[in-house]
Amino acid sequence: MKHYESYLNVKTPFLLILFSFLFVAVQSFAFQPSDIKYVEYKGEVVNARNGKPISSAYLALNNSNISTITNSDGEFSLKVPEDLTEATVTISVLGFQSKTLPLTYFESANTRIELDETVEELTEVSLYKATNPRLLVREMLDKKDDNYLSDQSLMTSFYRETIKKGWSNVSLSEAVVKIFKSPYNSAKKDLVSIYKARKSTDYDKLDTVALKLRGGPFNTLYLDMMKYTEYVLRPEMLDSYEYRFDDPTKINDRFTYVVDFKEIDESDPWYYGKLFIDAETSTLVKADYHLNVDDRNAAAEMFVKKKPNGSKVYPTELSYQVDYAQEDGKWHYAYGKAQLEYVVNWKRKIFNSKYKINSEMVVTDWQAYAGDDWKKSVDLIKPNIVMVDDVSGFSDSEFWGSNNIIEPEKSIQNAIDKIKRKIDDQ
Known part of the structure; x- marks a missing residue:
């Protein structure tokens, strides 16, 4: 014991x-008040093969420390300062191939991101x-x-x-x-x-x-x-x-x-x-x-x-x-x-x-x-x-x-x- x-x-x-x-x-x-001007992007991350939502997918704004994560329904909200709107976002999660997309791909709502499963024979x-x-x-x-x-x-x-x-x-x-x-x-x-x-x-x-x-x-x-x-x-x-x-x-x-x-x-x-x-x-x-x-x-x-x-x-x-x-x-x-x-x-x-x-x-x-x-x-x-x-x-x-x-x-x-x-x- x-x-x-x-x-x-x-x-x-x-x-x-x-x-x-x-x-x-x-x-x-x-x-504390915040006067930062930002653009908000919303959407979902799904499995490209079957369309099922992917939870805990990590979204990181490249060349910055800004990030967020999808909820259990695969949905996300990402707020980006206005002066960073030319940046790119990398989406990654266990079991799927990462994807990097320009912010121009994102919309204020209903952005759909499809990730492909990792199928490589890693052993x-x-x-x-x-x-x-x-x-x-x-x-x-x-x-x-x-x-x-x-x-x-x-x-x-x-x-x-x-x-x-x-x-x-x-x-x-x-x-x-x-x-x-x-x-x-x-x-x-x-x-x-x-x-x-x-x-x-x-x-x-x-x-x-x-x-x-x-x-x-x-x-x-x-x-x-x-x-x-x-x-x-x-x-x-x-x-x-x-x-x-x-x-x-x-x-x-x-x-x-x-x-x-x-x-x-x-x-x-x-x-x-x-x-x-x-x-x-x-x-x-x-x-x-x-x-x-x-x-x-x-x-x-x-x-x-x-x-x-x-x-x-x-x-x-x-x-x-x-x-x-x-x-x-x-x-x-x-x-x-x-x-x-x-x-x-x-x-x-x-x-x-x-x-x-x-x-x-x-x-x-x-x-x-x-x-x-x-x-x-x-x-x-x-x-x-x-x-x-x-x-x-x-x-x-x-x-x-x-x-x-x-x-x-x-x-x-x-x-x-x-x-x-x-x-x-x-």
């Missing part, structure tokens, strides 16, 4: 809070030299200082957090955040400030349980496995995992190893998943992984901070994703997503309640930042933040201004429309 206190610190970069009463968090948000490509997956992972960690940003930077990101009970959205939080990103070769933690945010929660649908996610944007930021190796890929824990090669693939038209990993000790919740490692540079460019929570009691102790009397609360699925982007030969955190599913069992109720919590964050812009004035001029949030209710923002169609955001998927858009109607009826 693992030493439990240290084990909890490693496995729980974020925690759930379940209250049997309404909890009011106090947090000030810094709202025969002579570029793949690694024969030992464990040694490849070790090399990946050893090269962290060479492959990832070595200077501090200031990132602008969009964060969304949704809570569903069954099929109904009961809570929706969105925020544009500023991240003071410390170098990957530094032990300093990243700092976060909320630039603009809005949230609405329908507490009437929560069965007297006000379910809240503690951590907010930090939940997705801590998925940066190469910055926060202590949570999953601690170098001293390499021997705690089993590794094997899966079929290689391509990401951004670059040959990529796929390494399956799984913790050997299954006495407590354990990690397993896939690491996507660039074949030329041994850089981690993507990871999809999970935490096995078959041991309900251990999982509940780890992830449930507080719960009502007469109930049992435990997670049933915990899944994570992190993607990295490259700029001038250096890689950095670009996208993080966590999907958490929970069950609440009541002693005197026949049916249980099921909740699904999704949180995701995409870096939409960044710049090198050598000073520390920014930290002195903003209100930094703490890693245990609970996002604050602020319904009013949903009534403003220009709320986000020039900031790039993740387009809301259909179910979220329906929830936003309902919020707007409630505001209009007041």
